[in-house]
Amino acid sequence: MDFEKKLIVNSDKENLLGELVRSMNECISFYFSVAFVNFSGLQLLLDPLKEAQEKGVKGKIITSTYLNFTDAKALEKIKEFDNVELKVFVTDKEVGFHTKAYIFEYQDSYKVIIGSSNITQSALKSNIEWNVEVIAKEDADFIKKVLKEYNSLWEFSAEANEDFIQDYEAFLKSIKKTSSQQVIYENKGYIVPNRMQKRAIENLERLRHFDEKKALVIAATGTGKTYMSAFDVKRYKPSKLLFIVHREEILKKAKETFEILLPNEGLTFGLLTGNYKQKNVDYVFATIQTLSKCYQEFDRNEFEYLIIDEAHHATSPSYREVLNYFDPKFTLGMTATPERSDSGNVFDLFDNNVALEVRLHEALEDELVIPFHYFGITDIESVDLSDVHIDDIAEITKRLKVNERVDFIIEKMDFYGHDGDKRKCLGFCASVEHAQYMAAEFNKRGYNCVCLFGDHSPHQREMYINRLEDDTDELEFIFTVDIFNEGVDIPSVNSVLMLRPTNSPIVFIQQLGRGLRKHANKSFLTVLDFIGNHNKTFLIALALNGSRYYDKESLKIAIVTGFANIPGCTHIQMDKISQERILEQIDKENFNSMKYLKEEYFEFKKLNQGHIPYLLVDYLKYDGAPNPIKFINREKSYLQFVAKVEKDEKLKRLLLDDNFEATLKELSSHLPLKRVYEFVIINYLLDHEEINVQKAKNEILKLIKNVDEDSILHAFECLDQKYYDSGQKKSKPRLFVLEEGKLTKTELFKRVLENLEYKKFVEDIVTYGIFRYEKEYKEEYYGVPHFKLYEQYQMMDAAFLSNYRKTHSSFRGSGLLANGKEYFLFIDLHKEEDIKESINYQDKFLSEKYFQWQSVNSTTQQSERGQNIIHNKQRGVNLHLFVRKFGKLDGKTEPFIYIGKGNSVAFEGEKPITVKIELENEVPASLYNEFTIKV
Structure with a gap:
């Protein structure tokens, strides 16, 4: 008897979902028997079910009421497919139902997959599951026995008609109301840090060990930064603490978090806000608005530990005044978006010590945010954007305002559905006019929605957000332009509509991020992206790929493999037309051409509030920012590139100084760093006369766990140009001299640093090099040779x-x-x-x-x-x-x-x-x- 057998597990190589989709596309009929079907798993199978329906492929599905885990909503959705018959095995206390079998019929054989996976997103994609696949001829005893069992179960199960589903749904709702969740006794000492929090705390400890007094943590909204700060405080044990933020509701939650994690320390906690004046406590939680009026009532060194949440606001005058007054032993800044404001750079404020940075892909990997199901849908033919410039918003708006498109969006939205009972959806539009049009059209069609944009007062925004979050309110949609790209938190959002052409990976990631906050009533976010034929469609692939450093080939592979490198239950699916369109664009595009680099640069400048991004560290602010090394490769230094594309006379004058220009080129030629030792040494010498091996070791250990002395000596020799050939020595400036075990600056380099304008740009290259190294290599010691896998x-x-x-x-x-x-x-x-x-x-x-x-x-x-x-x-x-x-x-x-x-x-x-x-x-x-x- 011929059997083909294989084990299917969920790994980075394969998952059950992929196998089911392939099998459904090839079979002539299918039969499933699974204990549980919930909407998170079913949504991933909607397109193959629809394709089966279009091809006339019939299927039967048996599921059960076992443990009340199956969604009534999932049953309703299956019933929409007229090619699928659905039955439910009704369980009682005596009989459980626990099958997980997927049977596919072919011309003269069957494929049977039996194992541990139900139809849930995690069972299909990420859980530890074992499923055995057997392929055998239809007359094999094994196949006959499986079909006989299936048929007897089918006979025994109830038809899932409308009455059955309504009764079941009512029953589920009644249990929800009556069974208040089981309360579990929890010892607060047992709340333990997650991976992100542990790494941050270790890095903060190391920085403090080397007498650093400030640090910044960058992590997406909802990833647990407040808990992390409380864990660090628990370890540090300051007698007095000051926690500052700009919004009272954030403050109250923060105070609760600290009270939960520090219950038995004999500490007192209080709020200092417009409504509360609890100043005489150990740990003060203050809004900046109130604190800035009374900070001088406190002693300068009253607080040992100071925390600034939403630290990107800390460059504003009111914060600076307060921060300049206090002298704590340690200051921690926390932010999701370290963007620069007019009044300065948040990195400088924290002495350029970034203790941790967590971007979207890492947040998904560490399960700090919920997974998303992204569906890239080819827009309707009558919307033609192929000849419109991406910045011509008026023309794009005009072409998107099509009734037929509104119907198409609603049709897709109803097909894919959403998690939970009430839809809570953000629709991102091309302009205010487009958002107003979408809201009006949706309202006409009986969907309750509003339009929100920059002109609305904070009070109006808050009111509509509260209504959207309220399960009993009928508001389901907020159409907006870009006021929700960052900083606005709506945890229960379960749907996002991308209704405009993507012109920036940064904005795309920010908009996606609005729905990724964890919330008790949702397990995934549904993202529908309507992909038009404009010539920048491939930017979506850059955003989803999650890698700042990409080339043509890696992007194309990501697209054809359905972004297989994305972690967890997140699912990315593009229809064939969108895939082909994007692949064709990537083939045509030259990512190293001046034309492409200029477009990338000016798009980034626009997000930088229109300010020229003079510094490399500006590119560290956003997830999805361009890789500025490409600009350096083009013109040998970043400033040369900016001077050229901006036609900036001031910069051109600066660059007339040959020594300054040569210094920039020399330092830039080392980027991106492959080991950090040289730049740590340079960073120290920017403000000191000399450095020896021991001092260098101390500085390096602030960043990494270990370093060997021979490598430090080799770094000294490299900085002294010992290993340059004669041509390099002639063409490159000598910045350092090694004598008697000490490294000092040359006169040339000292003269460059004396000019504060020049020094700012030199410091920027060094800071950027070190930051980016920390991001890519973390705090590990790689030994000699210093290689990191897959770098x-x-x-x-x-x-x-x-x-x-x-x-x-x-x-x-x-x-x-x-x-x-x-x-x-x-x-x-x-x-x-x-x-x-x-x-x-x-x-x-x-x-x-x-x-x-x-x-x-x-x-x-x-x-x-x-x-x-x-x-x-x-x-x-x-x-x-x-x-x-x-x-x-x-x-x-x-x-x-x-x-x-x-x-x-x-x-x-x-x-x-x-x-x-x-x-x-x-x-x-x-x-x-x-x-x-x-x-």
């Missing part, structure tokens, strides 16, 4: 990061470079078409765990190098593998990706030797796809 590197980096003591630029050329027993294999998977090699290289992945590599033509097995390669483990030789798909993309040399060390396990032939290498780290699925899928 990008160029050949010359291997010399620098393995403390090579000769000219680093000589580290080029053949695919194998060596520093002692460290062997670096640089591998192109696709050779340049035009290079006629005398040999066809066979470098390729055999699997996620094995790689086949060929040595250069001249290598024999008997040579020293040959022996070191084929017996690397016995000879103590480390083989480091660096791989890239293409040597060049869009005319620019591509970096290699470090996939870790490997060991030779088989070899054959010589001149070249073909070696099979077992990798020490299995390549993650998303990266493996990137290397191996052809688009």
Whole structure:
């Protein structure tokens, strides 16, 4: 008897959802029997169910009332498909119902998947689940037995007609009312920090250990920053604390959080606001408005620990006055959006110490926010945006105001549905006029909605937000332009409509973020994006991909794999037309052209309140911001790029100073940093005369857990240009001198720093380099050679990061470079078409765990190098593998990706030797796809 069997688990390689969707698209009929169906899982199967209906493929679904876990709403939705019959097994106390079986019929065989997964989002995508798939001929005994069992269950189950569903729904509502949730005794000492909070607390401890007095934590709204601060306070144990924020409702919640986490410390807590004047307590929670009137009533060093929530407001005059008055031992700032205001830079305010930064993808991974189900839907044909400039809002508005489009949006909205009983939806529009039109049209069609924009008073906004959040109020939609991009918190929002062309990944992420706040009554957010044919559609892919550093190839792979790298239950689905449209645009676009870079820059400038972003750190403010290194690569320094695109005379004059310009280029050439030691040393020397190895070690340990002294010495030697070749020495300014174990500044560099305008820009490069390093490498120590798995590197980096003591630029050329027993294999998977090699290289992945590599033509097995390669483990030789798909993309040399060390396990032939290498780290699925899928 022929059986095909496989185990399906949810991992970064596969999940049950993918298998079900494939099977539904290929089968001639299907039969499901699952204990639970809830809407979070069903929504992910709506499109395959619809396709089955269109193809005339029939299905049967049995579910149950077991544990009252099935949604009545999910049953109602299934009933909308006339190709699916639905029955419900009604359970009682004696008989439970716990099947999880998915059966697909083909021409002469069946596929049966039996295991642990119900139809819920987590069971289909992210839970630890085991499901066994068996494919067998229709006459196999196993298949006959499965079908017989299914049919007997079918006979035994009740038809899910309208009366049945209404009764069941009424029953569920009655339980909800009567069973007040079980109260569980909870010892407050057992509330433990999540991963994000732990990392933040560790980093705050390390900064304080090195006498730093301020730090900033950047994390998305709803990720638990207040709890994190309370955990840190619990550890620090200040006798007096001041917590400042600008809104009273945030303050009350913060005070409650601290009271919960610090119940037995004998502390008193009080509010200092317009309504409360509790000043004589240990921990004061104050609004800035009230505090700024009475702060001098407190002693300057009254508070040991000061916390500023929503810290991006702290650059305003009222905050600065208060902060300049107090002298606490430690100040913590917390913000979701560290955007810069006219009055300054929030990073500077906290001494450029970022203890933690959590962006959207990390928040999803750590389950700090709820998952979202994104559906990219091709807009109706009659809306043509192909010839409109993305900034021509009036014309875009005119073309979007189409009644037929409103009907189409409503049709899709009703099809995909939403989580929970009441729809609470934000619709993001292109302009005020567009938002007013949408609200009017929806109201005409019987949907209760309002339009909100910048002219509405805070009071009006608050009133409408409260109405939307109220389950008993009929308001379901707020159409808006961009007042909800940031800073407005509506936790129970369960739907977002993207009704305008996306012209910025930043705005897209901010709008998406409005619905991701955790809330007791929702388990996911539904996002419907109506994708038109304007020429910037591919920006959606940039936003969803979650990586600030991308190239054409990685974007295309993300699209064709349905953004498989997105964590948890989040689901991203684009229809075929949108996918093809975006892929075509990506193919046409040159991401390194001046035209593209200028568009990216000016779009970012617009979000910067129209101010020229003179500083690199401006790009650290927003999730989805452009990567300014691309601007540096174009013009050798960021200021040169800005001067060019802005035609900025003031900047051009500044750059006339040859020493200043050369200094900017020299420092910029090290970005992005691959190790942080050099920039930490430079940062110290900006305000000090000299530095020795011990002092440098101290400074470096503020950022990372460990560092070896030889690497610090190598960093000193690098800063002294010991490893530059003669051409580099001629063309680059010498900024540092190493004498008798101490590093000092050259006269040239001192003169540059004496000019405060110049110094500001030098500091910016150093600060940006360090911040970005912290973001990408965290606080880990990577040893020597200093490589991080799956990070990008160029050949010359291997010399620098393995403390090579000769000219680093000589580290080029053949695919194998060596520093002692460290062997670096640089591998192109696709050779340049035009290079006629005398040999066809066979470098390729055999699997996620094995790689086949060929040595250069001249290598024999008997040579020293040959022996070191084929017996690397016995000879103590480390083989480091660096791989890239293409040597060049869009005319620019591509970096290699470090996939870790490997060991030779088989070899054959010589001149070249073909070696099979077992990798020490299995390549993650998303990266493996990137290397191996052809688009």
